[in-house]
Amino acid sequence: MHQYLIFSIARPIECIPDQNNSVSIGLMINNELKKRIGFWEDDNIPVKIVNQTCERCPIENCKERAVPAIYIEKENKIKLAEEKIKELSAS
Secondary structure (H helix, E strand, O other): OEEEEEEEEEEEEOOOOOOOEEEEEEEEEOOHHHHOOOOOOOOOOOOOOOOHHHHHHOOOOOOOOOOHHHHHHHHHHHHHHHHHHHHHHHH
């Protein structure tokens, strides 16, 4: 699992009403970052657990989920099928 320190800035787009523009910069938390950025684990920085994509994310009931976790569902179906095959083989 990788961890990132992400800085985000959002602001309204002046020429388009009710629209915002945002930029996020993610820095992988590694030994080099820990040496250079002393506040990387400050308790005031919110921590969120996310995955690489919604399709591969095992977090259930995620309010930010944009699409179903199709890869996780596929893996679960394969595991269930393998268990059923083992049960039939043992009989």
